[in-house]
Amino acid sequence: xxxxxxxxxxxxxxxxxxxxxxxxxxxxxxxxxxxxxxxxxxxxxxxxxxxxxxxxxxxxxxxxxxxxxxxxxxxxxxxxxxxxxxxxxxxxxxxxxxxxxxxxxxxxxxxxxxxxxxxxxxxxxxxxxxxxxxxxxxxxxxxxxxxxxxxxxxxxxxxxxxxxxxxxxxxx
Amino acid sequence: xxxxxxxxxxxxxxxxxxxxxxxxxxxxxxxxxxxxxxxxxxxxxxxxxxxxxxxxxxxxxxxxxxxxxxxxxxxxxxxxxxxxxxxxxxxxxxxxxxxxxxxxxxxxxxxxxxxxxxxxxxxxxxxxxxxxxxxxxxxxxxxxxxxxxxxxxxxxxxxxxxxxxxxxxxxxxxxxxxxxxxxxxxxxxxxxxxxxxxxxxxxxxxxxxxxxxxxxxxxxxxxxxxxxxxxxxxxxxxxxxxxxxxxxxxxxxxxxxxxxxxxxxxxxxxxxxxxxxxxxxxxxxxxxxxxxxxxxxxxxxxxxxxxxxxxxxxxxxxxxxxxxxxxxxxxxxxxxxxxxxxxxxxxxxxxxxxxxxxxxxxxxxxxxxxxxxxxxxxxxxxxxxxxxxxxxxxxxxxxxxxxxxxxxxxxxxxxxxxxxxxxxxxxxxxxxxxxxxxxxxxxxxxxxxxxxxxxxxxxxxxxxxxxxxxxxxxxxxxxxxxxxxxxxxxxxxxxxxxxxxxxxxxxxxxxxxxxxxxxxxxxxxxxxxxxxxxxxxxxxxxxxxxxxxxxxxxxxxxxxxxxxxxxxxxxxxxxxxxxxxxxxxxxxxxxxxxxxxxxxxxxxxxxxxx
Amino acid sequence: xxxxxxxxxxxxxxxxxxxxxxxxxxxxxxxxxxxxxxxxxxxxxxxxxxxxxxxxxxxxxxxxxxxxxxxxxxxxxxxxxxxxxxxxxxxxxxxxxxxxxxx
Numbered sequence: 001x002x003x004x005x006x007x008x009x010x011x012x013x014x015x016x017x018x019x020x021x022x023x024x025x026x027x028x029x030x031x032x033x034x035x036x037x038x039x040x041x042x043x044x045x046x047x048x049x050x051x052x053x054x055x056x057x058x059x060x061x062x063x064x065x066x067x068x069x070x071x072x073x074x075x076x077x078x079x080x081x082x083x084x085x086x087x088x089x090x091x092x093x094x095x096x097x098x099x100x101x102x103x104x105x106x107x108x109x110x111x112x113x114x115x116x117x118x119x120x121x122x123x124x125x126x127x128x129x130x131x132x133x134x135x136x137x138x139x140x141x142x143x144x145x146x147x148x149x150x151x152x153x154x155x156x157x158x159x160x161x162x163x164x165x166x167x168x169x170x171x172x
Numbered sequence: 173x174x175x176x177x178x179x180x181x182x183x184x185x186x187x188x189x190x191x192x193x194x195x196x197x198x199x200x201x202x203x204x205x206x207x208x209x210x211x212x213x214x215x216x217x218x219x220x221x222x223x224x225x226x227x228x229x230x231x232x233x234x235x236x237x238x239x240x241x242x243x244x245x246x247x248x249x250x251x252x253x254x255x256x257x258x259x260x261x262x263x264x265x266x267x268x269x270x271x272x273x274x275x276x277x278x279x280x281x282x283x284x285x286x287x288x289x290x291x292x293x294x295x296x297x298x299x300x301x302x303x304x305x306x307x308x309x310x311x312x313x314x315x316x317x318x319x320x321x322x323x324x325x326x327x328x329x330x331x332x333x334x335x336x337x338x339x340x341x342x343x344x345x346x347x348x349x350x351x352x353x354x355x356x357x358x359x360x361x362x363x364x365x366x367x368x369x370x371x372x373x374x375x376x377x378x379x380x381x382x383x384x385x386x387x388x389x390x391x392x393x394x395x396x397x398x399x400x401x402x403x404x405x406x407x408x409x410x411x412x413x414x415x416x417x418x419x420x421x422x423x424x425x426x427x428x429x430x431x432x433x434x435x436x437x438x439x440x441x442x443x444x445x446x447x448x449x450x451x452x453x454x455x456x457x458x459x460x461x462x463x464x465x466x467x468x469x470x471x472x473x474x475x476x477x478x479x480x481x482x483x484x485x486x487x488x489x490x491x492x493x494x495x496x497x498x499x500x501x502x503x504x505x506x507x508x509x510x511x512x513x514x515x516x517x518x519x520x521x522x523x524x525x526x527x528x529x530x531x532x533x534x535x536x537x538x539x540x541x542x543x544x545x546x547x548x549x550x551x552x553x554x555x556x557x558x559x560x561x562x563x564x565x566x567x568x569x570x571x572x573x574x575x576x577x578x579x580x581x582x583x584x585x586x587x588x589x590x591x592x593x594x595x596x597x598x599x600x601x602x603x604x605x606x607x608x609x610x611x612x613x614x615x616x617x618x619x620x621x622x623x624x625x626x627x628x629x630x631x632x633x634x635x636x637x638x639x640x641x642x643x644x645x646x647x648x649x650x651x652x653x654x655x656x657x658x659x660x661x662x663x664x665x666x667x668x669x670x671x672x673x674x675x676x677x678x679x680x681x682x683x684x685x686x687x688x689x690x691x692x693x694x695x696x697x698x699x700x701x702x703x704x705x706x707x708x709x710x711x712x713x714x715x716x717x718x719x720x721x722x723x724x725x726x727x728x729x730x731x732x733x734x735x736x737x738x739x740x741x742x743x744x745x746x747x748x749x750x751x752x753x754x755x756x757x758x759x760x761x762x763x764x765x766x767x768x769x770x771x772x773x774x775x776x777x778x779x780x781x782x
Numbered sequence: 783x784x785x786x787x788x789x790x791x792x793x794x795x796x797x798x799x800x801x802x803x804x805x806x807x808x809x810x811x812x813x814x815x816x817x818x819x820x821x822x823x824x825x826x827x828x829x830x831x832x833x834x835x836x837x838x839x840x841x842x843x844x845x846x847x848x849x850x851x852x853x854x855x856x857x858x859x860x861x862x863x864x865x866x867x868x869x870x871x872x873x874x875x876x877x878x879x880x881x882x883x884x885x
Contacts, residue, residue, distance in 0.1 A: 006786045010789050020797055020801070023800075036819065050790070052847075073865065077874075090807040091757060093852065097803060106768075111792055119836070119840045133845065134849050162860070752884060755880060757806055760805055
């Protein structure tokens, strides 16, 4: 199944990249949010094709929710969410293009020219993966898990605190 | 008490007393002069009796100060004392109306004592000191009325000229003292040879200064700015006599070459100053020129080798000239001027004084039996008997001629004409003094043989031509008198008149030849000194500027460098600030680029250090 | 040694590049955040590929992917809170105008 896996990885990878590009090329804000959604979904599909089922499903579910929330924020904050005005919303385009291209090329160089060693052929099946992941989470990576939890709490509080409207002083 | 000491100290102590008491200066002056006179007469009688006296004072080691009363010095001392006393009497009347009597009489007494010291001096040091003192007194007395215009310059000029000539005396003294080994005048008179010639010439220079011989005769003319008693005492009988006295005393030492030079100088002076006297328009100046002329005759006598003749003439001239000056003083008070034009006809206004004046004038001209005749005759005889007869005789005769002519001219101008005279205070005193001196002028001729025997020198007698000098002298005198009386001076002098009025100045005289160059040198030196001073200051300023420049360089240069560094840094900071745009995308870009650089660096490290 | 790893890595690199382009070139804060999302996504893909093809027995790889997901979520939540606050203060979330920290 190597070939099929390779095909799927390539296909979904390409889809992710193409949707990613669409995010920044479209004028409509909602469409870019949706494009991002599709990009992340393609990513999740890639995960699935690499036999990481738990993570793949997790990715798709999380990203779906996040992207829709993002779409709502888009509509809230954007000047022209529909994109009908076709306004140019970029700056330092050349710099960013060059930087993106250079980083892409660098990463590709590394990917192609580094000898990664022998590839593994056997892998645990999905159930085993989940068990291992759970044991890992609550065993060796307990500290990380805990830290992640605290960080999420902190983020929630921070986001709330930042976003709360300051109490208005009522002038008599 | 030694008579010598009295003769000198009497006037001196009276001078001090006058200065201290500031009262009755005239009485004290007369007292001092009288005491000195008595002392001198005592010395003279001692000399006649063959007794000489000596006073030795401790001076420098091996050089004691000596005062000697030899016949010569005693005679001269008496002469000085007599003239001093009589002029003092006259001065009481002359200065009656003056406010500064104390100063006048005190200085006059100082002069009297200095002059006595000079004539009685037995060693060179005392003589030199006295010489200087009489010069000082002369300065003080000429400049007595210092508030009048021109008086101060006259006094200064007199002092400077005589002082410059005194250099000769100093050098001569040095030569004589070192060659003889002692300062005793008598001992130094044995000097012979080249040193004697040199010393003689130098003594001549000193005598030329003090006795107003050409070319140093100008100061005497100017000295007439002083009061008339001063002119009578100092500038006719005593101070100017000092030069002649010097030559007479050192005559034994003088070699023939020097004598010739002395004679020529005297002769030239006689003629030149005689001509000047002839052309003069001021009475006192004329008398001053006449004084120079007569002393020229004395130098001719010394040059002829007969100092006795010079001495006789000196004695006669002292009495004559002082009486002439005293008369002129009375005229001055009468008309408030001494200019001959203003004094026209004064003879008729003041007959008694004028008669004394006339007698003295005739004595000067050489009319017998007045004293001047005998002395002039002696001089002419001496010149005829000398080796240089054809040089000295014409001079002597010319001098006699000129004497007669200018005196006659003066008499004519004073007698003829009209003018307005004032009454004069103190005429009695002045008359008394004048009378005394005129009397002496008349009778001194009879005393000359006694003088000759006293001094032991005889006038030259030449049996062949014994009467020739008399004839020549008398004819010259009478001729001169006639010329002076009858012929006006422009005809006599003709083209020489303007030149004579200038004092026969050659090439602009001393003013041009000496004074201008000296002042020029002085100004140049002053400029040089100022230049040096300025350059010193400029060096200082340059040093200061250098310091300032260094400081400026340090401040601006080095500080400039430092501050430019600072500005550079600030600019750099300013430029670095542009990185802090606050814009997120720019910050993102920076972060990404920086991270990329870090990664590259790490990669390289990894690859290099496997 | 198949090419799957390389293909996945290339995909990850491409995502990374697009994400950087987006983060640098967009004026809107939300769009910038989307760019950052894509970057993180690229990192996730790389991580997973390494896990799958090099160390499939080690669940630490999946753990890492989980953490990256957590980071994505946290970042988005706080970021949107900041965007709200900014919008409330200034009326827009255009980053071109956000030069208050200049200097």
